[in-house]
Every structure is written in C-alpha cells, then in structure tokens.
Amino acid sequence: MRTADLLGFAVGAARGNRTRTVLLMLAMAIGVAAVVTLTALGDGARRFVVREFSAIGSNLVIVLPGRTETGGINPGSFVSSTPRDLTVDDALALQRAPAVQRVVPLTVGNSELSAGGKLREAMVVGTTAEYIDVRQFKMAQGQFLPREDWNRGSQLMVIGAKLRAELFPNQAAVGQFVRVGDRRFRVIGVLAATGSGLGMNTDELAIVPVSLAQAMFNTHTLFRILIEAHNRDAIEAVKRQALTILQQRHDGEQDVTVITQDAMLATFDKLLGTLTLGVAGIAAISLAVAGILVMNVMLVSVAQRRSEIGLLKALGASGGTIRLAFLVEAALLSAAGALFGYALGLAGAALIRAIYPSFPAYPPDWAVLAGLGTALFTGVLFGVLPARNAARLDPVTALARR
Amino acid sequence: MAAQIELQGIERVFHLGDSVVHALAGVDLRIDAGEYIAVMGPSGSGKSTLLNVLGLLDRPDAGHYRLEGRDVTTLSPDEQARVRSQRIGFVFQSFHLVPRLTAAENIALPMVLAGLPAREREQRVRQALAGFGLAERASHRPDQLSGGQRQRVAIARATIMQPALLLADEPTGNLDRATGDEVVRLLEQLNAGGVTLLVVTHDAALGARARRRLLMEDGAIRHDEWQGTRAHAHG
Numbered sequence: 001m002r003t004a005d006l007l008g009f010a011v012g013a014a015r016g017n018r019t020r021t022v023l024l025m026l027a028m029a030i031g032v033a034a035v036v037t038l039t040a041l042g043d044g045a046r047r048f049v050v051r052e053f054s055a056i057g058s059n060l061v062i063v064l065p066g067r068t069e070t071g072g073i074n075p076g077s078f079v080s081s082t083p084r085d086l087t088v089d090d091a092l093a094l095q096r097a098p099a100v101q102r103v104v105p106l107t108v109g110n111s112e113l114s115a116g117g118k119l120r121e122a123m124v125v126g127t128t129a130e131y132i133d134v135r136q137f138k139m140a141q142g143q144f145l146p147r148e149d150w151n152r153g154s155q156l157m158v159i160g161a162k163l164r165a166e167l168f169p170n171q172a173a174v175g176q177f178v179r180v181g182d183r184r185f186r187v188i189g190v191l192a193a194t195g196s197g198l199g200m201n202t203d204e205l206a207i208v209p210v211s212l213a214q215a216m217f218n219t220h221t222l223f224r225i226l227i228e229a230h231n232r233d234a235i236e237a238v239k240r241q242a243l244t245i246l247q248q249r250h251d252g253e254q255d256v257t258v259i260t261q262d263a264m265l266a267t268f269d270k271l272l273g274t275l276t277l278g279v280a281g282i283a284a285i286s287l288a289v290a291g292i293l294v295m296n297v298m299l300v301s302v303a304q305r306r307s308e309i310g311l312l313k314a315l316g317a318s319g320g321t322i323r324l325a326f327l328v329e330a331a332l333l334s335a336a337g338a339l340f341g342y343a344l345g346l347a348g349a350a351l352i353r354a355i356y357p358s359f360p361a362y363p364p365d366w367a368v369l370a371g372l373g374t375a376l377f378t379g380v381l382f383g384v385l386p387a388r389n390a391a392r393l394d395p396v397t398a399l400a401r402r
Numbered sequence: 403m404a405a406q407i408e409l410q411g412i413e414r415v416f417h418l419g420d421s422v423v424h425a426l427a428g429v430d431l432r433i434d435a436g437e438y439i440a441v442m443g444p445s446g447s448g449k450s451t452l453l454n455v456l457g458l459l460d461r462p463d464a465g466h467y468r469l470e471g472r473d474v475t476t477l478s479p480d481e482q483a484r485v486r487s488q489r490i491g492f493v494f495q496s497f498h499l500v501p502r503l504t505a506a507e508n509i510a511l512p513m514v515l516a517g518l519p520a521r522e523r524e525q526r527v528r529q530a531l532a533g534f535g536l537a538e539r540a541s542h543r544p545d546q547l548s549g550g551q552r553q554r555v556a557i558a559r560a561t562i563m564q565p566a567l568l569l570a571d572e573p574t575g576n577l578d579r580a581t582g583d584e585v586v587r588l589l590e591q592l593n594a595g596g597v598t599l600l601v602v603t604h605d606a607a608l609g610a611r612a613r614r615r616l617l618m619e620d621g622a623i624r625h626d627e628w629q630g631t632r633a634h635a636h637g
Contacts, residue, residue, distance in 0.1 A: 005514045016502030311498045314459055316487020316563070317515040318480040396459040399498070 001321050010329035020301045021333060024294055028337025028375050029344055031290030035283035035371035036345020036363045041352065042276030044361035049268050051360070053261060059101075060134070060261040061238045063094075063225040063246070067255050084250045085221030088150050088210060093249055094227060097241035099234040102130045105150065105210045106224040109217040113206055115167045115178045122163055124180065124206045126213020134228050137202065140164075142174040142189030145209055153209020157185035161193035162203035178206070181216055235260050280367055287371065291378030295385075298330065302386040309390045310399030319391040323384065326391075330383020331376070338375035342368065404471050406566065406598055407433040407456065412465035414451050414621075425451040426462065427621035433600070435566065438593045440612035441602045448621040449602045450571055456600065457490050457569045458482045470566070487516050491560030491597075493589070495572035497552045499544040499559075505551075506531060506540040509558045516563065530558040534588070550581035557588055561597070568592060570601045574608060586611065 001009070014021045065086045091105040107126035112119060125131075132144040144158055157178055164173045177184050185208060194202050214220060229238040239258050246256050302309075309322055317325075345363060352361040414426040425448045433439065441449045454460035455467065458474060467475045474485055492498075499508050506527050513523045531537045534554045544552055553573060560568060570589060574582030586608060593599040601612065609615055617625035 001515055001517050002519075004520075005517075009514070012502055307498070308500060311500070312511075312515065313483065314457070314486060314492050314498075315512045315515055315559070316483055318483040320480065321483075321515060394460055396454045399459065 001317075001324065006325060006328050007332075009325055010332050013325075013329050014333055017301060020297055024297050024333050024379075025337035025340060027290040027293035027297070028334055028379060029341035031287035032338045032341025032371045032375050033344035033348060034286040035280065035367055035374075036342060037348035037352075038279045038283040039276060039367035039371075040345070040349035040361040040363040042272070042279035043364045043367070044349075044352070044359050046269065046272035046276055047360045047362075048358070049272055050265060053265050053268065059229040059232055059235055061227040061229060061235060061242060062259050062261070063227065063242055064223075064257050064259070065221065065255070067257055084253070084255055085219075086225060086246075086256060087220055087222065088214070090246060090249055091222065091225045092150060093245055094225065094242055097227075097238065097245060099229055099237035099241055100227055101230045102134055102228040104128055104131045104134050104226040104228075105222045106131075106226060107210055107213045107217065107219070107221075108223045109213065111180050111206075111216065113163075113167065113178050113180055115176060118167055120163070120166055122204055122206050124208060124213060124216070126208055126210040126217075128210055131207065131226075134226050135202075137194070138192040140190045140192040141172070142187070144189055145207065148209070150209075151211050153211045155183060155185050155212065156188045156209065158189040158191060158207040159187055160191050160201070160203040160205045162201070163206060164190045180206070180208075183212065183216065185212075235262065276364070276367075280370075283367075283371070284374070287374050287378070290375070291382060294334070294379050295382035298383045299386045302326075302390050306390055306393070307399055309387075310393070310395045310397070313391075313395035314399060322391040323388055326387030327380060327384050330380050330387075334376050334379025334383070337379065338372050341375065342372060345371075405432040405468075406435040406437075406470055407431065408466075408468040409455075410466045410468075412452075412455060412462045412467060414448075414455060414460065415463050424621045426455065429465070429621070429623060431616075431623065433598060435598055436593070436596050437598050437600075437614055438590070438612050439598075439600045439614045439616060440609040441600065441616045441618060442604070442606070442609045443616075443618035443624075447618040449618050451621075452618065453569050453571055453600065453602050456567070457492055458486050459492075487512060487563060489566050491563065491565040491568045493553070493556050493560050493568065493570040493573045495575040497544070497549075497556045497576070499552055499555060501544050504541045504543055505536055505547065505555045508544070508555055509562055512559060512563045526562055530562055534558045548581075549577050550584060553577060553581075553585050554588065557585070557592070561592060565597065567598045567600070570599070572603055573601060574603070574605060582608075 063086065088105050091103050094100060094103045104127055109124050110121060111124045113122050114120075127145070128150055129145045129147040132139075140161060142158075145156060146154070148154065159167070159173065159178070167173070167178065168176055173187050173190050176187050178187060191202060191205070210222075227238055227242060229235045239260055242258055243254065243256070247254050250256070312322055349361045349363055352359060409429050409431040412426050412429040413424065416423045416425055429452065441452060443449050451460065455462050462475060465475070466473055469485065469489065474482065477485065500511065503511065509530050510523045510527050513526065531540050534557065536551065536554055536558065539547060539551055544555070547555065568589070573585055573589065577585060589599055589601065590611070601608065603609055613629055615625070615627045616623050617627070
C-alpha cells in the first residue's frame with residue numbers, strides 16, 4: 001500500500017467512526033492536558049519562590065543569631081552556653097571584611113502607629129541608609145533614611161505605599177508626623193509599591209533608624225544582618241570572613257548562622273522541583289488512565305471492525321498491510337489527541353496566569369515532551385496490539401464476525 | 403492442458419464443543435479455466451467451506467490444493483494474500499462494501515491494497531464504473547445505493563484486479579428476482595470473457611443456468627453434473 005493511500009485510508013477510517021475517534025482523542029487530550037497544566041502549576045510555584053527570593057536583593061549573605069548546627073568544641077563552649085546577641089557593633093565590625101560591599105543591620109518589631117487620629121498596627125523595621133540599596137527598593141516620594149551614625153539616629157521614618165494610603169489617604173505623607181509609642185517620627189519618604197518580598201510585605205512597613213527601633217523595642221539585639229558581597233564570586237569569601245569576625249567578637253564561639261541566598265534558593269529549588277515531580281507523577285497517572293481508555297476503545301473498535309479486516313484480507317491485504325493501516329490510524333489519532341491536549345494544557349496554564357498574574361505557570365519542556373511522548377507511545381501501542389491479533393486471524397473467521 | 407484448480411482429499415474439520423463436524427470430508431475436484439460451476443446443496447453441506455478453501459480464506463486440515471499448478475496450501479499467509487489479490491475475486495451475499503467509502507473508492511480498494519499507482523487506478527475505476535452502469539453513482543456511499551447497485555459495485559471490485567477465478571457466495575441471496583437475474587447475467591458475461599466462475603447457491607433456477615453443477619451433502623460432492631447430464635459421482 002502506498003503512503004498517501006495509507007494516510008487517506010487511516011483518515012477515512014477515523015472519520016467513519018466518529019464516536020470512537022472523539023472518545024479516543026478526548027482521552028488522549030485530557031491526559032496530556034493534565035500533564036501540561038499540573039506541571040505548569042508545580043513549576044510555576046518553583047519559579048514564583050525563586051523569583052521572590054531574588055527580589056530580596058542580589059549577592060546577599062544573611063547573618064542570624066543562634067546556631068542551627070554544631071561547630072565542634074571550642075574554648076567558648078566551656079564559658080557560656082547561651083548565644084550572644086547580634087549587635088550593631090557586630091554589624092559595624094563586619095564592614096571591615098574585605099569582600100564586603102555593604103552591611104545592613106535589621107531590627108524588626110510590631111508597633112502601633114498613629115497619625116492624625118488614625119491608629120494602625122504595623123511592622124517597624126530598624127535599619128540604616130544602605131537598606132534601600134541592598135533591597136533595591138524604589139522611592140515613590142521623598143527620600144530614604146539619611147546616612148548617619150548607626151548608634152544615633154534621627155527621628156525620621158520611611159513608610160510603605162499601603163501604609164501611606166491608610167494613614168494619609170487624602171494628603172501628602174512626606175513632612176507629616178507619625179507617633180510610635182512615645183516618639184514622634186517625621187515621614188521623609190514613601191516606598192514605591194512592590195507587593196511582595198518573602199513574608200514581609202514591604203508595602204506595609206515603617207522603616208526607622210536602627211538605634212531608635214532598638215530603643216523602642218528595648219533591645220540591643222539585631223534580628224538579621226544583611227551583607228552584600230562585591231559580586232557573586234565573593235559570596236563564599238564573605239560568608240567565611242563574617243564567620244571569623246563574629247567568632248572573634250563572640251569570645252571564639254560560633255553562635256551565629258550565616259546563610260547565603262544561593263543556598264536558600266537551591267534548597268527551595270530542590271524542594272519545589274520535587275513537588276513538580278510529584279505533581280507530574282499524578283499527571284502521569286491520568287495519562288496512564290487515558291492510555292487504558294484508548295486501549296478499551298481500540299479493543300472494541302477492532303472487534304467491531306473484524307469483518308472489515310476480514311474483507312481487506314479477502315481483497316488481498318497481507319497481515320502486514322493491515323497492521324500498518326491500524327498503526328498509522330492509531331498514530332494519527334494519538335498525535336491529534338496529544339496536540340489537542342497540549343493546546344488545552346497551554347490554555348489551562350494561560351488561564352492560571354490570567355487569574356494570578358504574579359504566578360509564572362508555564363509547563364516545563366521536559367513535561368511537555370514526556371507527556372506528548374507517552375501519549376503517542378501508549379496510543380500507538382494500544383492501538384496496534386488488538387489490530388495485530390485481528391490481522392493474524394484467518395480471513396474467514398474475521399469475515400464471519402459481524 | 404493442466405487443470406486450473408485441483409483439489410485432492412481436502413478435509414476441513416470444525417470442533418463445536420464436544421462434537422466434530424466434517425465440513426469437508428475428502429473432496430477431490432478438478433476445475434478447468436473458464437468453467438461456470440454452481441455449487442448446490444442443503445445448509446451445512448460444506449458449500450461455503452469449499453468456497454472459502456478455494457478462495458484461500460480458510461485452510462484445509464488435510465489434502466492438497468493446486469491453483470494453476472502451484473500448491474497453495476503450503477504458502478505463508480502473506481503469499482496467500484498475494485494470490486488472493488492477483489488471482490481471486492470474491493462476491494458475497496451481503497456485498498461487504500466498506501460503508502464509509504464511495505462506490506468508486508470501494509471498487510478501487512483492491513488496487514489500493516495492492517499498491518497500484520493512482521493514475522492507473524482512476525482509469526480502471528472509470529472503465530469499471532462505465533462497464534457496470536455505475537457511472538452516475540461513483541461518489542455515492544453504499545447506503546445511498548440500491549441492492550442491485552451494491553452488488554454490481556461488489557462485482558466490479560471483485561474483478562478490478564482481473565482475477566482468473568471469481569467466487570460468488572449466494573450473490574443473489576439478498577436481491578429480488580429481477581435484480582438477481584441482472585446480477586447473474588453480469589457474472590455470466592464475465593465468465594464468457596474467460597473468468598472461471600464458481601457460484602454457491604440455494605437457488606435451483608440459478609443453479610440450472612451453470613454449465614456444471616456440484617451437489618454437496620455432508621461435506622462431500624455427491625453429484626457432479628455437466629450441462630444437465632450426469633457425468634460422474636463421488637461416493
């Protein structure tokens with residue numbers, strides 16, 4: 001049989017059995033669409049988190065008080081058992097490390113803000129002028145905290161966009177006063193709205209000099225120290241140098257944890273990659289179900305078409321020709337179904353993106369390839385197996401079954 | 403001249419549950435090229451089985467079948483398919499047209515399966531459609547055709563590969579008398595053109611038209627009559 005005739009015959013057979021064709025393609029399409037959409041969801045989650053992390057700033061090393069892993073025995077272990085606080089002086093000392101570009105101390109607490117008779121609970125962040133550079137914020141109005149002595153801050157405040165809208169709905173915020181506890185802060189700037197930022201919504205922050213925040217919260221300790229390395233390659237050096245300096249300052253005890261943004265990213269990446277795989281597994285099950293559906297439909301259809309197969313044999317078709325005709329038909333149907341499902345899956349992913357614009361739900365290439373490949377394979381396999389059996393029958397047996 | 407068809411001791415046994423049915427029990431038969439034969443007999447006498455064995459649709463359990471001097475019982479299924487494609491045409495009682503294909507496509511099917519080039523197919527189909535009075539019906543599907551037209555399409559399909567042997571199983575069984583006669587005349591014309599014609603039928607009138615009649619009973623040929631005169635009988 002010629003190739004063009006084979007194709008024509010397969011298309012004719014597919015169009016002649018509309019119900020079967022539609023069922024088959026639907027099963028295929030649903031399986032592939034499930035794979036595409038679900039992996040888009042999983043991979044979208046991964047990308048979302050990665051992007052959130054990247055939004056904190058670049059080339060960051062984060063120092064937090066306390067130790068989460070043992071560093072062996074050192075002289076300090078015998079002297080004290082409680083970790084020392086991270087202090088502003090620690091942060092100042094870290095500025096001496098050669099690989100360090102910027103150091104930013106961070107104190108965080110919740111407080112009640114009042115302005116013009118309005119009261120609002122907000123997260124107050126105590127930090128320094130460099131914070132804006134490290135976090136790469138943009139100002140909407142006014143300016144950020146001025147550079148000044150870390151231990152003697154002025155009573156100035158920078159607020160997030162949402163806070164501004166709520167405290168000063170109908171007036172310019174810059175120049176106004178906000179009361180926090182028994183202190184009054186002059187608002188000198190408003191941050192541009194960003195929306196996200198890993199747990200801390202920057203739009204709802206009130207930023208004040210670190211020394212004042214510590215005084216308000218009555219503490220000497222810092223929540224975090226953010227260190228920015230000169231470049232990506234310097235990150236490891238920064239980590240090492242920071243640990244050495246802090247160990248010296250803390251009587252030889254390693255009582256801080258230094259994490260790099262990359263390490264966090266890698267962990268989350270791995271975690272969410274696993275999640276995507278899990279989701280892909282669920283999708284694979286739906287694909288397998290689709291394959292079994294295809295097999296059932298094909299079994300029934302071949303049984304129904306036994307007489308046709310018998311007739312073709314009587315007219316001189318060899319077993320090979322019949323197998324080939326069914327193979328082409330199954331391949332065409334699965335390919336059409338798989339492509340239809342791919343389009344459906346893309347549409348599903350696009351719908352997710354339309355509903356949650358910040359969620360990058362794109363199916364990963366490997367999932368698309370695996371989905372399409374599995375669909376084609378199962379479709380062809382389950383399409384051909386029953387046909388093979390039918391092609392082996394003696395023509396008279398096949399003809400007799402109507 | 404060697405016989406076109408030679409059957410020697412052909413047996414075909416079916417197992418139905420515990421009982422064993424000898425559909426063909428030691429059939430010997432010689433058919434020369436161009437003969438016109440009617441196979442008659444009661445239901446279950448083995449007529450259709452004989453036709454299936456002759457058409458290589460069914461394999462005998464014992465015996466030898468020589469077609470044009472070649473033993474075809476030992477051929478592989480694919481070689482048998484080639485013989486069916488080139489040498490044998492079938493006409494069935496229920497036409498066995500492919501419902502989704504048009505009359506022209508049904509007629510072309512054996513050539514498509516044999517891999518003939520499209521241009522030659524078109525030419526032959528056009529000739530066949532004209533020859534069988536179906537030119538107006540070329541693009542109709544079987545369900546848009548009358549019974550007689552369907553059987554004419556089936557005959558056109560059976561002869562499109564110019565076979566040497568035309569096997570018809572109750573070709574008029576699903577047709578009324580007038581249409582049946584028309585179909586029979588068509589088959590006889592083909593026979594007059596040199597094709598060996600073997601018709602299985604219940605219809606005595608149809609049987610009487612054949613130059614040779616085989617009467618089957620219990621899987622054996624009881625009477626072998628030529629032109630109305632008894633020639634010889636197998637016991």
